[in-house]
Amino acid sequence: MAICSTGSVAFIFLQFFSSTPSQLFAGQLLNGCIIAFYPTCASAYVGEVCPLALRGFAASMTNLASLLANSLPLASSKLCKKGRYDEAEKSIRRLATPGIDPSLKLAHVKETLRLEDAFKSDNAPSILDCFRGPNLRRLIICVMAYDIQEFTGNILFIDYAVYFFELAGLDTSEAFSMNLCLTAIGFVGTCLSWWVVSFVGRRSAYLWGCGTLSIFCFIIATLDFAPTATHAATWAQCSLMLICNFVYDITIGPYCFVLLAEVSSARLRGMTIGLATVTCHVVSIVLAVAIPYAMNEDQGNWRGKIGFLFAGLGALSTAYCFFCLPETRGRTFEELDVLFERKVSSRKFHDYEINGAVAASEELR
Known part of the structure; x- marks a missing residue:
């Protein structure tokens, strides 16, 4: 998002100082390509860092304005995947309330990543997987x-x-x-x-x-x-x-x-x-x-x-x-995974009962 913001500023200058229609069009086209990344990054970021209670509220704010990229800490899950655990703990500390233990939350993130690695196949995610x-x-x-x-x-x-x-x-x-x-x-x-x-x-x-x-x-x-x-x-x-x-x-x-x-x-x-x-x-x-x-x-x-x-x-x-x-x-992400895996009808999602996160994990296994 920081890279997109920098590129957008440059292309806005191109639009502002354009002297021909072709220059204006080029500036708008390039800036449009950059701006297209914002809703994608913002929605994915919300899904990675927000707890269930805040997920809907935080995701809906995307409709109001794009968030300032340099004010957002990196997602702790991304940092953990790269082995940057100290930075991940700092990120959690910035996002969490004083009553939350960052080290405990970090341990939870590590365990979640370990389970994800155990569940997924040896191949890296492919865009073709979205169609399967x-x-x-x-x-x-x-x-x-x-x-x-x-x-x-x-x-x-x-x-x-x-x-x-x-x-x-x-x-x-x-x-x-x-x-x-x-x-x-x-x-x-x-x-x-x-x-x-x-x-x-x-x-x-x-x-x-x-x-x-x-x-x-x-x-x-x-x-x-x-x-x-x-x-x-x-x-x-x-x-x-x-x-x-x-x-x-x-x-x-x-x-x-x-x-x-x-x-x-x-x-x-x-x-x-x-x-x-x-x-x-x-x-x-x-x-x-x-x-x-x-x-x-x-x-x-x-x-x-x-x-x-x-x-x-x-x-x-x-x-x-x-x-x-x-x-x-x-619904937690684990419950949603189970509902989609079981091919539950969309009209029955609300009333379908799953016995907690343990059942969800067992279903995914």
Whole structure:
């Protein structure tokens, strides 16, 4: 993350001092490649260092902002793998509360690594392992959890909000003011999600989030049939955009990163999250190119009717969540490994009983 931050600063300078469109494009492209590493690294890092009680809260914060890399200690598990035990103990001391014994925690990390080495095969993890057995199911869940962010219209009420407000009938100053409100409401929603994530399950949040956004996008699209001079319809559309952003930032937005950290296996976490990130960015690029043409009055002239597209995709996403998205809240990584190994139905994850971590370890053996 420190290397990515340094590279991003350099490429931002390239964008700032660019004198031709090609230089600007090169700076944006290179900076985009660097930024793509942040969600992958952050979600994997959370899964490695956070205890169960803080895992959901910490992972959801990825939705608010990228963390400062130089303020984060290295993961103790990574340091132990390299034999740097003194540094690992210092890392644990920085992360833990005063009541935690760092040496005891370090011993636990060492034993966990020893068990992992005993369980895994002689070959090093391969990206192909993500497409085999239970890991394929985990990969698909992570990919869909990420892509559903795009399918439910976040690009519409985040990236193209100002343009949408202007097409709806607001003047430039009103559109800018509404965009400020959009950002503020999104911030409030994300902050509330830190509390909500401890009480509302991942599956429930996705189901309600997808379903609600699908309905609101349908209403936004329907209101676009009203005459352009109807100010009530215009303000109704814009207000629903604000509500959509709030719903997104309290459900799908932060919960996505929680699922990435929990669903991916410890051995393949980085690769799984990386593949999910790549697919999400591919979908994002396609929509970023297509949506402006579809909305533009000189091209597709869909205007607010673009909501029908996201209403349909949102409905399909809701169906996927109902049948395929498991509930991971309150489960340890060992329990999740057992559930995936036993091929438990996603709808039964919440009620499936496992007799503690001992049973989980025995199952993996």
